[in-house]
Every structure is written in structure tokens, then in C-alpha cells.
Amino acid sequence: MPRALRPGFHSSVDYTAAIIDNIEEHRADGRPFFACLAMQAPHDPFRLPDDWRDRHAGRYDDGYDALRAARIERMKTLGILDPEATVFPRLPGVPARAQAGAGPLRMFKGFRSEGGIRVPAIVAGHGVQRGARIADSLTHLMDIPATILEVAGVPYPDTRDGKPVPPLLGKSLTPIPSGESDAVRGPADRIGWVLFGNRAVRMGDWKLVSLCAPYGAGDWQLSDLKADPGETHDLAAERPEIRDEILRHWDDYAATHNVIIPDMSPICQPAN
Structure with a gap:
């Protein structure tokens, strides 16, 4: 049954309090643990408390800074201020109404062009050896589970409850913050995406x-993308050998992951 929310409930405030309680609960045995805080407020429908709206007009993200500070202060008290790795990825792409925020990249959230998938992520913690810098190599959200497992020293299981577990698709990103390498993928590595057709x-x-x-x-x-990150020039006719090579990977990707292209989707017109 749905549970009534407390008076004054706000997801950002209550989620922060809940994850602080979770951290306190799981630190006692000294074993590595994974904590994930997924804020809901950036996504509409927006639920901004009135005092935040008035206090930070035009600077909504300051509300996150306040909650982040509360979480960090509690981690100081618990003696775990410097975790091995903290990852803060941004939402994938800006909404259509704010497309200028993705410029000069093409399109926006919901599309597999660069405006819908190329976003920054912040990585901090004890495992970051090279200090503050920007790494522009290709990474993916699916790399985060592999990274966390390696940092925690936890092997990926082959089975669970007697059933086989699909292999991890991502790669550990630890070589980048550790300074071992600037990238975890080479020129021949491939990644596929599909969403809404x-x-x-x-x-x-x-x-x-x-x-x-x-x-x-x-x-x-x-x-x-090195010469044209905005995807403004179609080179398919000029480089058919590259097009065909990558297209073969799409066929493999679609078969492996049982991809079905819909006749219609939330952002596309129905197929004729």
C-alpha cells in the first residue's frame, strides 16, 4: 500500500537523510559498501520547496550544494570523508526546451546524437591519483559497475540464485583516475545505443x-567526432568502408540484445 509522506516531505532532503542513515548502518562491519543517491528534483514535474525557490531564484543547483555539504559533514563525522571513489554523473542530455545548453552538440535528451548522450561526470576520492584534470576519452555509464567492483575488490558473480548472470558490458575506469592510462577504449572498441527508435x-x-x-x-x-563533435557533416558517402564496418557491429549489437525498433515512440512519428 502507498505510504503517506510526512508533512514537508521533499525527495532531495529525505533521500539525503536516508542515504546518511544507510551509510551509518553499513560502515559498522568494515566491509566495502556501495551507496547510490539518485536525486529526482532535476526531472519534471519539479517539486522545489518554497524557501529554496525564493532563496536561490535562478540558482536551483545551490540546493544540491547544501544537501551535498550535509552529506559530506556526516561522512567527516564517520571518518569516511575520503572514499576510494565518488562518481557524480550528469543526467543524459538537456531537455528540448533547453537545447541551447547542449550546444554545439546535436539534438538533446532522448536522442542518441551527441546532444543526448555526451555529458560530464565528476570522479573524486582516494583512488584519484592524478589530481584535478579533465579527461575527454570515451566512457559510458555501464563502466561504473565494473569500476566499483574493481575498487571494492569484489568479483563479479557467474550465477545468482542458480541462474547465470549476464557478463558485464562495461570496462573498469580505474586506469584513468589512477594515472595508468588516459583511456580504457581503443580505436577498434565499439559501443551501441538505441532509444525510442x-x-x-x-x-x-x-x-x-x-x-x-x-x-x-x-x-x-x-x-x-574528433573533427566534428556537432555531427554536422555526413561522411557516409565519402567513407563507405567505415560506414559498413560500423554497421556490421550494429547488426551484431541488435541481435545480441534483441533490439526491436518500434513503429512509434514518444518522440518519433509513426512509421508509414
Whole structure:
């Protein structure tokens, strides 16, 4: 049954309090533990408390700074201020109404073009050996589980409850913050995406993307992201050998993950 919320409930405040309690509970045995705080307030419908709205007009993110400070102060008290790794990724892409915030990248949230998937992430903690710097190599959210397991020294299971566990798709990112390497993927590594009928495949600096109508024709467009991060020039006709090589990976990706392209989606027109 749904539980009534306390008077004055706000997800950001109450989630922060809950994760602090969770950290206190799980630190007692001295074993590594994973804590994930997923704030809901950045996503509409917005539920901003009146005192935050008035106090930080135009600076909504300051509310997060206040909650982050509370969490950090409690971690100081518990003696775990400097965890091995803390990862703070941004939401994937800006909404359509704020597309300028993604510039010069193409499109916005919901698309597999760069405006919908290329976002920053902040990594901090004891495991970061190289100090403050920007790493621009290709990473993916699916790399975070592999990274956390390696940092914690926890092996990935082959089975659970007697059933096989699918293999991890990501790569551990520890070589980047440790200073061992600037990247965990090479020119031949490939990553595939699909959402709402929009598809993409990345191989090194090359990327194929297919956008549904009315944003595209559903064909595959090839871009060199190193020279053209905005995906403004379609090189498919000029480099058909690259296009075909990456497209073969899409076929493998679609077969492996049972991809079904829908006839219609929240952002695309129905197929004819």
C-alpha cells in the first residue's frame, strides 16, 4: 500500500537523510559498501520547496550544494570523508526546451546524437591519483559497475540464485583516475545505443547515428567526432568502408540484445 509522506516531505532532503542513515548502518562491519543517491528534483514535474525557490531564484543547483555539504559533514563525522571513489554523473542530455545548453552538440535528451548522450561526470576520492584534470576519452555509464567492483575488490558473480548472470558490458575506469592510462577504449572498441527508435554506434572517433522522423530520415549518418563533435557533416558517402564496418557491429549489437525498433515512440512519428 502507498505510504503517506510526512508533512514537508521533499525527495532531495529525505533521500539525503536516508542515504546518511544507510551509510551509518553499513560502515559498522568494515566491509566495502556501495551507496547510490539518485536525486529526482532535476526531472519534471519539479517539486522545489518554497524557501529554496525564493532563496536561490535562478540558482536551483545551490540546493544540491547544501544537501551535498550535509552529506559530506556526516561522512567527516564517520571518518569516511575520503572514499576510494565518488562518481557524480550528469543526467543524459538537456531537455528540448533547453537545447541551447547542449550546444554545439546535436539534438538533446532522448536522442542518441551527441546532444543526448555526451555529458560530464565528476570522479573524486582516494583512488584519484592524478589530481584535478579533465579527461575527454570515451566512457559510458555501464563502466561504473565494473569500476566499483574493481575498487571494492569484489568479483563479479557467474550465477545468482542458480541462474547465470549476464557478463558485464562495461570496462573498469580505474586506469584513468589512477594515472595508468588516459583511456580504457581503443580505436577498434565499439559501443551501441538505441532509444525510442533512435540508434547509434561508436567506434573510436567514428560514429554512426540514425534519427527517426521528423528529426531524421532513419538512414545512417557517419561523423568523425574528433573533427566534428556537432555531427554536422555526413561522411557516409565519402567513407563507405567505415560506414559498413560500423554497421556490421550494429547488426551484431541488435541481435545480441534483441533490439526491436518500434513503429512509434514518444518522440518519433509513426512509421508509414
